[in-house]
Amino acid sequence: MAGAAPGQLNLHESPIWGSRSVDVFQKLEQIGEGTYGQVFMAREIETGEIVALKKIRMDNEKEGFPITAIREIKILKKLHHKNVIQLKEIVTSPGPEKDEQGRPDGNKYKGGIYMVFEYMDHDLTGLADRPGMRFSVPQIKCYMKQLLTGLHYCHVNQVLHRDIKGSNLLIDNEGMLKLADFGLARSFSSDHNGNLTNRVITLWYRPPELLLGSTKYGPSVDMWSVGCIFAELLHGKPVFPGKDEPEQISKIFELCGAPDEANWPGVTKLPWYSNFKPNRPMKRRLREYFRHFDRHALELLERMLTLDPTQRISAKDALDAEYFWADPLPCDPKSLPKYEASHEFQTKKKRQQQRQHEEAAKRQKLQHPPPHSRLPPIQQSGQSHGQMRPGPNQPIHGSQSSVPAAPGHHYGKPRGPAAGGPNRYSQSGNPSGGYNHPNRASQGGSGGAGYGNAPYPQQGRGPPYGSSGPRGGGTSGGYGAGAPNFQQGGAPYGGSGTGRGSNINRNQQQYGWQQ
Numbered sequence: 001m002a003g004a005a006p007g008q009l010n011l012h013e014s015p016i017w018g019s020r021s022v023d024v025f026q027k028l029e030q031i032g033e034g035t036y037g038q039v040f041m042a043r044e045i046e047t048g049e050i051v052a053l054k055k056i057r058m059d060n061e062k063e064g065f066p067i068t069a070i071r072e073i074k075i076l077k078k079l080h081h082k083n084v085i086q087l088k089e090i091v092t093s094p095g096p097e098k099d100e101q102g103r104p105d106g107n108k109y110k111g112g113i114y115m116v117f118e119y120m121d122h123d124l125t126g127l128a129d130r131p132g133m134r135f136s137v138p139q140i141k142c143y144m145k146q147l148l149t150g151l152h153y154c155h156v157n158q159v160l161h162r163d164i165k166g167s168n169l170l171i172d173n174e175g176m177l178k179l180a181d182f183g184l185a186r187s188f189s190s191d192h193n194g195n196l197t198n199r200v201i202t203l204w205y206r207p208p209e210l211l212l213g214s215t216k217y218g219p220s221v222d223m224w225s226v227g228c229i230f231a232e233l234l235h236g237k238p239v240f241p242g243k244d245e246p247e248q249i250s251k252i253f254e255l256c257g258a259p260d261e262a263n264w265p266g267v268t269k270l271p272w273y274s275n276f277k278p279n280r281p282m283k284r285r286l287r288e289y290f291r292h293f294d295r296h297a298l299e300l301l302e303r304m305l306t307l308d309p310t311q312r313i314s315a316k317d318a319l320d321a322e323y324f325w326a327d328p329l330p331c332d333p334k335s336l337p338k339y340e341a342s343h344e345f346q347t348k349k350k351r352q353q354q355r356q357h358e359e360a361a362k363r364q365k366l367q368h369p370p371p372h373s374r375l376p377p378i379q380q381s382g383q384s385h386g387q388m389r390p391g392p393n394q395p396i397h398g399s400q401s402s403v404p405a406a407p408g409h410h411y412g413k414p415r416g417p418a419a420g421g422p423n424r425y426s427q428s429g430n431p432s433g434g435y436n437h438p439n440r441a442s443q444g445g446s447g448g449a450g451y452g453n454a455p456y457p458q459q460g461r462g463p464p465y466g467s468s469g470p471r472g473g474g475t476s477g478g479y480g481a482g483a484p485n486f487q488q489g490g491a492p493y494g495g496s497g498t499g500r501g502s503n504i505n506r507n508q509q510q511y512g513w514q515q
């Protein structure tokens with residue numbers, strides 16, 4: 001078998017793949033910047049078709065073509081489902097490339113390699129971050145059902161996604177949701193007994209078994225992430241926004257209770273259990289904390305955010321949950337509103353620009369305050385002005401001119417939230433005030449309140465598994481605070497599901513494919 005030429009892929013099954021140049025596309029706009037490369041919206045010049053081009057980052061690669069890209073391509077080639085992103089083709093650029101500003105892009109390999117995907121208008125994080133965005137209950141059900149359907153398909157085909165998060169859930173203006181970014185995915189088999197890395201899944205969505213060091217795991221790891229997304233959709237913000245692994249596991253235990261041999265047989269044998277063993281009892285508080293959720297939603301969430309992976313609900317069983325069969329039913333994707341394109345990369349960029357504008361405006365205001373705007377409330381002639389200091393545009397009266405400047409007194413720090421805009425995710429580790437640790441005040445460090453003092457095991461790992469927060473940064477996420485059912489008590493969805501067939505029938509009827 002002939003090897004592939006440097007910079008080329010050896011894709012025997014589809015000889016056409018990799019044979020076209022990226023020049024058949026016109027890049028329109030950058031829509032994503034991930035760990036593994038940039039993503040562009042592009043138009044195929046001949047057909048006018050809009051696609052997404054994901055450029056495979058090669059500049060950090062010592063070993064040639066990156067393994068993550070090989071995995072992603074291999075896996076996506078075998079997955080064909082309406083809720084899984086379609087990889088259409090691979091294209092290459094034969095010569096050295098320029099970046100967006102026309103500078104050489106520093107890629108030591110000549111040329112670049114791109115994955116060509118069907119284009120999707122939004123990712124869930126970008127969509128949720130739109131100002132004033134509110135998802136309706138049928139809309140949340142519709143997205144969740146599609147997410148679970150796509151994931152069930154992956155699991156049946158023995159693929160673990162291992163990076164389920166909002167920015168990897170793509171949505172088009174037909175309301176279709178597709179799983180994307182299979183860069184950390186891998187095949188598994190139920191009889192596979194080997195060890196897998198526990199350095200996967202973006203921190204906020206990472207399940208407790210991986211945080212406790214498990215290297216033998218299965219599809220249930222993805223189901224934990226789905227539970228985090230589900231809770232986030234209902235709650236309006238991420239539920240476990242840890243800034244590092246100890247804080248992450250602390251947040252999980254505070255809400256889901258501490259694991260022990262009774263609720264999770266075998267947990268004490270996990271490699272890092274003793275490092276994180278709480279030194280006080282911690283009760284499960286999920287029901288109490290999310291008591292405002294609809295009854296069926298809460299039931300399902302409970303089964304997704306189950307500590308013991310062997311007891312966690314599967315994608316298939318989740319699709320059968322009462323939640324999806326009780327009123328209001330999931331809406332038809334096509335009935336969903338169409339939104340202007342929104343990807344996490346763009347919404348972040350917009351927010352950043354807005355912050356810069358606000359900061360510039362504030363600076364401007366401080367340097368040139370409008371006349372009188374900063375004068376003390378009462379300023380009478382003959383009154384001693386003490387430390388008052390006029391602004392640069394203000395007339396200087398009498399002795400005021402000799403008052404030494406007092407930086408930071410009236411013209412110092414602006415009041416209100418710190419410049420840079422409100423921080424949506426508490427750095428203190430208490431995202432919503434609901435599961436505050438009673439001992440927190442007396443604890444130093446980054447969370448882990450109430451845990452054994454043993455240090456978190458050192459893990460020699462850098463990107464892509466980011467030990468200090470999720471890939472994509474901490475400003476993302478948060479699905480429309482105050483999502484419509486946030487305030488609802490009781491069971492607003494009313495009666496139970498309408499007459500349904502067996503579980504198998506449901507899946508066959510609803511999802512159009514067999515296991």
Ligand SMILES: Nc1ncnc2c1ncn2[C@@H]1O[C@H](COP(=O)(O)OP(=O)(O)OP(=O)(O)O)[C@@H](O)[C@H]1O
Nearest residue numbers: 032034035036037039052117119120123167181343
């Ligand atoms: N097919 C697509 N259509 C539209 N946008 C896309 C598409 N694929 C990716 N994107 C956008 O680009 C972003 C990054 O893509 P992707 O997650 O595949 O790259 P990555 O390098 O693996 O990123 P990360 O490090 O966040 O996992 C996505 O969050 C999404 O906003």
